[in-house]
Amino acid sequence: MPAVLRRLARALPDPVRRRVATTFGRAQAPSPPAEPRWADGAPSPWAPVTTAEATAAAWCNICRWTGTGFDGPAHCEGALCPRCGSIARDRFLFWCFTRRTPLRRGLRVLETSPRLGAEYRRAMGTWFDYRSSDYDGRAHTASLRLDLQSIDLPDASIDVLLTPHVLEHVPDTDRALEEICRVLAPKGRMYLQVPVLQGRTARPESPEFHGDETPVFWRFGYDLTPRLRGHGFTATALVPAAWADLVRGGAERWDGETSPEFDVASMLAGSIAEDLTVVADEQDATRIGAQPAYMHITWEAVKIT
Numbered sequence: 001m002p003a004v005l006r007r008l009a010r011a012l013p014d015p016v017r018r019r020v021a022t023t024f025g026r027a028q029a030p031s032p033p034a035e036p037r038w039a040d041g042a043p044s045p046w047a048p049v050t051t052a053e054a055t056a057a058a059w060c061n062i063c064r065w066t067g068t069g070f071d072g073p074a075h076c077e078g079a080l081c082p083r084c085g086s087i088a089r090d091r092f093l094f095w096c097f098t099r100r101t102p103l104r105r106g107l108r109v110l111e112t113s114p115r116l117g118a119e120y121r122r123a124m125g126t127w128f129d130y131r132s133s134d135y136d137g138r139a140h141t142a143s144l145r146l147d148l149q150s151i152d153l154p155d156a157s158i159d160v161l162l163t164p165h166v167l168e169h170v171p172d173t174d175r176a177l178e179e180i181c182r183v184l185a186p187k188g189r190m191y192l193q194v195p196v197l198q199g200r201t202a203r204p205e206s207p208e209f210h211g212d213e214t215p216v217f218w219r220f221g222y223d224l225t226p227r228l229r230g231h232g233f234t235a236t237a238l239v240p241a242a243w244a245d246l247v248r249g250g251a252e253r254w255d256g257e258t259s260p261e262f263d264v265a266s267m268l269a270g271s272i273a274e275d276l277t278v279v280a281d282e283q284d285a286t287r288i289g290a291q292p293a294y295m296h297i298t299w300e301a302v303k304i305t
């Protein structure tokens with residue numbers, strides 16, 4: 001802010017001063033760096049994994065970056081890919097989807113509130129018949145506005161639904177699952193991620209909001225698997241091998257430090273071994289940065305008919 005305006009601003013009442021400072025701050029702020037372009041010519045998800053990718057210490061299975069390690073701490077919300085900006089849970093979702101789905105061009109894929117930006121959506125659009133949706137348009141990144149409790153799409157019009165961290169913000173879970181089942185084609189699939197911080201589903205004990213002030217209605221647990229089965233799906237929880245091994249071994253606690261927002265003892269008590277399917281061995285989970293194992297779970301729900 002120029003000196004003359006700074007002097008003037010000091011004489012203003014607080015709320016006005018704040019507004020002036022914000023306005024000038026904005027006007028002078030540098031524009032954010034352009035998103036790195038990686039989608040042009042990026043190998044499709046069904047291109048074979050190269051030797052370099054298979055042996056890299058870190059490999060982004062979305063943009064196919066390889067390196068010695070991801071940026072930041074090993075956490076589902078961390079381990080940033082320096083090229084595409086994916087975090088660990090983005091890569092684990094994409095891993096589950098692409099490892100478990102018979103892939104073909106033209107697959108009708110809908111993703112609710114994708115966390116990644118325009119370059120990711122462009123890449124998905126070259127590989128699939130891809131659409132993204134947003135509930136209220138606040139993120140301004142999606143092509144559709146959809147309420148999962150009343151989906152404005154025809155029956156059987158989607159082959160794959162990717163839904164990361166949305167269902168916990170929907171008040172009526174059962175209605176949303178009915179609607180999802182309706183819009184999926186027979187044998188259509190949902191890959192569902194929600195934050196799992198405890199063993200069993202409950203409402204938050206106190207009002208809870210996520211980053212963009214979206215209210216959280218439900219904190220889900222492993223009992224989501226039988227619930228999905230009650231809505232016309234075969235369902236399993238896709239997890240890294242290290243988690244399944246612990247559950248099958250009857251472990252009651254995680255050996256080592258855990259992030260305080262996760263009640264890992266409750267998660268171990270709530271996990272049912274038969275409901276888990278290993279989707280990544282230790283080597284793959286390490287390579288895509290899906291660590292620590294207790295933070296990574298994606299439900300696979302396949303519509304029965």
Ligand SMILES: [Zn+2]
Nearest residue numbers: 060063081084
């Ligand atoms: Zn990447």
